[in-house]
Amino acid sequence: MSAFRIDYGTEVEAAIARLESVIQGSPEIAEHFDARWLAVSLIDEDPGLAEQIGQLSGSGPVLRARDELLTGLRSTMGTSADTAIAGARYQMANDIVVAVTDTTQVRERTRTDRIDAVVTNRFLGIPIFFAAMWVVFKITTDVAGAFLNWVDGAVSGPISHLARSLMDAVGLGSTWIESLVVDGIIAGVGAVLVFVPVLLSLYIALAFLEDSGYMARAAFVMDRSMRAVGLQGKSFLPMMVGFGCSVPAVYATRTLENERDRVLTTLLVPFMSCAARLPVYVIMASVFFPRYAGLAVFGMYLLGIAVAMVIGFVLRRSLLPETNPMPGIMEMPPYRLPTFRSIWFHTWTRTRAFLRGAGSIIFATMIVVWLLMAIPVGGSGGFADTDVDDSAFAATAGFVAPVLEPAGFGSWEATGALLSGFVAKEVVIGTMAQVYGVEEVDEVEDPSTLTSVGLVFTGLGTAAVDAVKAVPGIVGIDLTDAEDNEASSSLSASIRTGFEESSGGHGALAAVAFMVFILLYTPCMATVAAIRHEIGTRWMWFSVVVQTALAWVMAVAVFQGGKLFGL
Amino acid sequence: MVENSGELKIALAGNPNTGKSSIFNLLTGAKQHVGNWPGKTVARAHGSFTHEGHVVEIVDLPGTYSLNASSPEEIVAREYLVSGVPDAAVVVVDAANLERNLYLVVQILETNVPVILDLNMLDAASSRGIQVDAAELSAQLGVPVVSTVARSSTGLEELKDAIVGVFDWEGAL
Numbered sequence: 149m150s151a152f153r154i155d156y157g158t159e160v161e162a163a164i165a166r167l168e169s170v171i172q173g174s175p176e177i178a179e180h181f182d183a184r185w186l187a188v189s190l191i192d193e194d195p196g197l198a199e200q201i202g203q204l205s206g207s208g209p210v211l212r213a214r215d216e217l218l219t220g221l222r223s224t225m226g227t228s229a230d231t232a233i234a235g236a237r238y239q240m241a242n243d244i245v246v247a248v249t250d251t252t253q254v255r256e257r258t259r260t261d262r263i264d265a266v267v268t269n270r271f272l273g274i275p276i277f278f279a280a281m282w283v284v285f286k287i288t289t290d291v292a293g294a295f296l297n298w299v300d301g302a303v304s305g306p307i308s309h310l311a312r313s314l315m316d317a318v319g320l321g322s323t324w325i326e327s328l329v330v331d332g333i334i335a336g337v338g339a340v341l342v343f344v345p346v347l348l349s350l351y352i353a354l355a356f357l358e359d360s361g362y363m364a365r366a367a368f369v370m371d372r373s374m375r376a377v378g379l380q381g382k383s384f385l386p387m388m389v390g391f392g393c394s395v396p397a398v399y400a401t402r403t404l405e406n407e408r409d410r411v412l413t414t415l416l417v418p419f420m421s422c423a424a425r426l427p428v429y430v431i432m433a434s435v436f437f438p439r440y441a442g443l444a445v446f447g448m449y450l451l452g453i454a455v456a457m458v459i460g461f462v463l464r465r466s467l468l469p470e471t472n473p474m475p476g477i478m479e480m481p482p483y484r485l486p487t488f489r490s491i492w493f494h495t496w497t498r499t500r501a502f503l504r505g506a507g508s509i510i511f512a513t514m515i516v517v518w519l520l521m522a523i524p525v526g527g528s529g530g531f532a533d534t535d536v537d538d539s540a541f542a543a544t545a546g547f548v549a550p551v552l553e554p555a556g557f558g559s560w561e562a563t564g565a566l567l568s569g570f571v572a573k574e575v576v577i578g579t580m581a582q583v584y585g586v587e588e589v590d591e592v593e594d595p596s597t598l599t600s601v602g603l604v605f606t607g608l609g610t611a612a613v614d615a616v617k618a619v620p621g622i623v624g625i626d627l628t629d630a631e632d633n634e635a636s637s638s639l640s641a642s643i644r645t646g647f648e649e650s651s652g653g654h655g656a657l658a659a660v661a662f663m664v665f666i667l668l669y670t671p672c673m674a675t676v677a678a679i680r681h682e683i684g685t686r687w688m689w690f691s692v693v694v695q696t697a698l699a700w701v702m703a704v705a706v707f708q709g710g711k712l713f714g715l
Numbered sequence: 716m717v718e719n720s721g722e723l724k725i726a727l728a729g730n731p732n733t734g735k736s737s738i739f740n741l742l743t744g745a746k747q748h749v750g751n752w753p754g755k756t757v758a759r760a761h762g763s764f765t766h767e768g769h770v771v772e773i774v775d776l777p778g779t780y781s782l783n784a785s786s787p788e789e790i791v792a793r794e795y796l797v798s799g800v801p802d803a804a805v806v807v808v809d810a811a812n813l814e815r816n817l818y819l820v821v822q823i824l825e826t827n828v829p830v831i832l833d834l835n836m837l838d839a840a841s842s843r844g845i846q847v848d849a850a851e852l853s854a855q856l857g858v859p860v861v862s863t864v865a866r867s868s869t870g871l872e873e874l875k876d877a878i879v880g881v882f883d884w885e886g887a888l
Contacts, residue, residue, distance in 0.1 A: 152824040152857060181797060182827045196784030196793075241817035248852040249813060253844035364732075399758075481732045482811070482839050487866060493740070 153184070156236045159225055163191055163217040170213040174206035190214045191221070193230045260482040264365065273369035280362065284353045284391075286442070295345035303338030304581070324531055328518065335578060336514030340507045347499050350392050350423050355494035359486030363388070368480065377460030378468070380404075383413040387456075390420030391449070394671045396498065397422075398678040411683050412460060412468050415691055418671045419456035421449050424573035428666050431577055435640045436647075436659040444660075448667050455668065455698070513571040517541060517564075517579055536583055555665065555703035556651035556658030566665065572672040584642035654711060661707040669699035723771045725878055726795055728823060729807035730816050731778035734835045737865035738807055739775045742875070757791045766875040769882065774801070780815070782822040796826050803829040803881045805874070810840035810847045810862075824856065831877050832860040838867075 155161065167187040172178050177186070189197050191214065198214070201207045221229045267276055308330050315326040357363045363385065371381030383404060390397035397417045401410045421429075429448050433441040520541035524534035536542060545564035552558040552566070561583045568579040644655060651658035670676060670692050680688040729735040739747070743762030760775040776795060777788035784790045796804060806823055808816035824830055834849055853860040861877045863870035 152827070154821065154825070185797065185826050188825060192783070194784050196790050237818055237821050238814075240821055241814050244817055244852065244855045245814045247855055248848045250846040250848070251844070253846065258843050482843075484839070484866075490737070 154236055154240050156188070156233055159221060160191065160229060160232055160236075163221055163229070164188055167191065167210070167213055167217055170210055174210055176204055176206040177201065177210060180204065188233065191217065191229050192233045193218070193228070258482070260361075260480075263483055264480065267362070267365050268368055273365075274373075277366050277369050280357070280366070282446070284350070284357075287349050287353055291349055299341050299345060300338065303334060303341065307338075308334055324522065327522065331582065332515050332518035335518070335582065336511045338578070340503065340511055340574070344499065344503075346423050346426060347392070348495060351495040351498045352491060354389070354392060355491040356486055358494070359484065359490055361481045361483045364480050377416075377457045378464035379409060379413060379416075379460065383409060383416075386413050386417055387420050390417040390422060392423050392498070394418050394420070394422050394675040395678045396501070398675060398682055401682065408468055411687060412463060414679055414683050415463065415687065416456040416460055418675060418691065418695060419452045419459065419668070421452045421667055422573065422671055424672070425666055428573065428576050429663050431580075431640070431643070432659045432663050435643050436656045444663070448663055451664065452667050455702075459694075459698075513568055513575045514578055514582075517568055517575070517582060520544065521582060541583070551700075552665075552703075553650075554708065555661045555700070556654055556707040557647060557662045557665075557703075559646055559650035561646050562650060562662060566669070569666065570670060570673070572674065573666070574672075576666065580643065581639055584639055584646060651707070654707070657707055657710040660710070661703040664706050665699045665703040667699075668695060668702055670695045723769060723803070723878065723881060724801050725771055725773045725881075726776055726801040726804040726828070727773055727807065728776045728792060728796070728804050728819070729778060729833075730780055730809065730812075730819055733778070733807045733809040733816065734865040735778055735807040736775065738805075738833060738835065738863065738874070739773065741865060741868055741871055743773060757787050759791075764875070766879050769879045771875075771878055773805075779819065781819055782826075793826075796823060796828050801828060803831060803878070805831045805833055805878065807833045807835050810834050810837045811843055811845055813845075813847065820856070824858070829881060830856075830858045831874075831881070832856065832858055833874060834860055834862045835865055837862050838864045 156164065164184065164187045167190060168183045171181070171183045171186055186197075186201075190201070190210070198211060202211060218229055221232075225232060266272060311330050311334055312326065315323075315329065320326050357366070366388070367381040367384040370384045374381055374383050383401075386397045386401045386404075388397075394417055397420065398414050401413045401417070404410045404413060425448075426445070429445045430441065433444040437444055521536055521539045522531055522534070523540040524530065524538055525540050525543045526538045541564055542560050545560040545567055548567065549558045549560050549563040552563055557563075561580070564583055565576045565579045569576040647658045647662070648655035676688060676692060679691055727735060727739055739760065739762070742764050744764070747760055747762030749758060749760045757777055761773060762775075763770060763772045765771070774795065776792040779786070779789045779792050782789060782793040782796070784793060795801065804823055806820050808820060820830070820832065832852065834847060834852065837847065840847060849860045849862050859877050859880070861870055861874045863874055
């Protein structure tokens with residue numbers, strides 16, 4: 149195989165030959181690199197390479213020769229050497245393309261061009277984008293919601309009963325071990341599994357958008373709006389992924405070219421409401437505004453975007469000024485029908501990452517919460533036999549609660565849920581179920597083990613039917629019975645009473661303030677870890693402090709402002 | 716050129732959106748590991764496969780448009796290609812966007828790493844009416860060219876044959 153080489157023209161070739169001989173005179177350098185390649189790259193003014201060479205001994209003569217040659221070339225050719233080199237390479241690529249391709253059959257307007265004419269249209273582009281996002285949200289709330297209820301019901305009902313019966317059978321009934329297994333371990337596993345339907349449907353939707361080629365158009369359509377907050381269209385992908393989970397979104401900022409865009413995008417990603425925050429909104433909204441639950445949830449997403457725009461605007465004018473507004477090149481892959489295999493691959497790797505990464509943290513938190521709730525601080529109960537009100541958990545949360553009083557949810561129950569939410573948003577509902585729901589457990593009638601198992605399977609059938617029924621709802625037709633959706637479980641009732649009490653009768657307003665707080669404060673430990681990994685400890689603390697302060701200010705503003713307007 | 720270790724180290728390079736990751740997944744299947752490039756916040760995926768008794772290690776380089784060091788991805792790709800570690804580079808190119816893709820190919824050829832060209836997405840190109848002559852491309856560049864359609868796993872065996880064929884280059888082994 150003969151060595152491949154491009155002819156860069158007389159002047160450049162002379163300079164390359166001269167530099168090559170200098171390189172060969174520096175054995176420390178010549179042994180690391182191919183001499184011609186190094187000469188070409190140095191004359192191509194590759195900044196990183198000159199730096200790298202500078203660290204080797206014997207680099208002095210090479211770099212000096214390069215500088216002299218570059219000055220010489222600039223004066224003899226009138227253009228810079230790197231332009232000439234890039235030109236020669238493009239010429240070569242073009243010559244080969246002309247020699248090997250037959251374009252006589254090329255159709256002027258492909259199907260992709262025709263779709264793009266509509267989808268990236270100046271006026272239709274953004275409405276189409278929002279319609280696509282709306283469908284994604286409806287799929288995750290309505291279609292996945294039915295399965296979410298099934299998983300939740302199966303874990304808290306039949307499976308917990310089965311575990312209790314088994315514990316009774318081996319003589320451990322009503323001991324702390326039974327409490328650990330049922331209220332700690334099973335509830336913990338349940339809190340993880342509850343997210344699987346939501347994440348699966350969200351990841352399937354995102355994979356479909358990515359593989360079909362639409363995501364690239366979405367980035368293009370959003371480019372202008374992203375530039376308004378000092379970002380570029382490419383920042384859009386991490387933001388989009390942020391609606392699924394902040395952790396992969398933070399890692400997705402790696403596709404951005406410069407440091408400043410990466411830092412800014414990473415700081416804004418947590419404001420994109422992740423899937424783990426979704427169940428909290430869904431439950432709060434269905435308790436307090438059952439008829440407008442979808443709208444309330446969508447509103448939270450929009451609020452997150454709006455806050456990100458404001459923060460982006462402020463940061464752009466303060467800590468992160470625009471450095472080098474390089475026009476981004478955006479590539480539009482042709483539209484393709486995604487293959488089942490690739491959608492499944494994306495969906496499964498992401499869901500598995502959640503189960504491995506977040507799952508263990510959620511599970512551990514649930515056990516810690518159980519432990520804190522089992523330790524008696526006051527009252528007369530023993531370990532795992534104390535009233536929740538007298539537990540170490542209530543004491544800790546009660547200590548912090550007064551800070552949240554101006555926001556209308558200064559009860560130890562709500563505070564406790566938020567505290568565990570620092571570890572992972574996924575556990576907020578689980579913790580609420582633990583703190584609000586503990587007294588209700590025995591009121592449920594005890595079905596036999598056999599019927600329990602049966603219920604799990606008939607429940608799956610019902611969930612599937614509900615999910616199918618929810619599909620027309622995406623386009624506005626509601627087939628499900630409205631009364632079915634009205635929250636009537638004991639958890640909902642406890643949440644309602646709890647919020648009415650802590651807010652002095654403004655329960656719904658406190659619920660909105662709570663949702664705003666959930667939206668804005670630090671998403672979870674895993675995200676904090678990812679932020680530190682990507683942009684360093686200083687920015688991590690910046691993110692944590694700013695988000696928590698902002699959440700408190702906004703929640704208080706909503707609650708106090710709402711009261712002023714008589715809500 | 717190839718060390719007599721019986722194991723081949725291959726770098727997988729290419730522009731973004733050429734189906735490079737699909738090719739990587741098809742070649743390595745479940746046998747892959749994902750981490751970071753040392754000291755960099757750039758994802759590094761590597762994996763291996765066995766073909767006709769040869770073990771082949773593949774490193775999936777980040778997708779780049781050039782080797783000029785203007786982004787962390789390009790620096791990572793460039794440093795790995797000139798490090799002397801890879802025995803050969805498989806460069807995945809999008810047949811429908813040949814010119815822009817060839818710019819990277821030309822830069823990789825200049826590093827003197829042996830190259831196998833994977834002409835991918837031929838189906839997309841021909842649906843747009845673009846016909847690419849793989850044999851002529853191979854003659855022009857002086858490197859083996861394999862045609863693949865990653866979506867339907869077409870040409871995968873030929874690609875593996877070409878990779879293992881590196882063992883025979885320059886009379887090695």
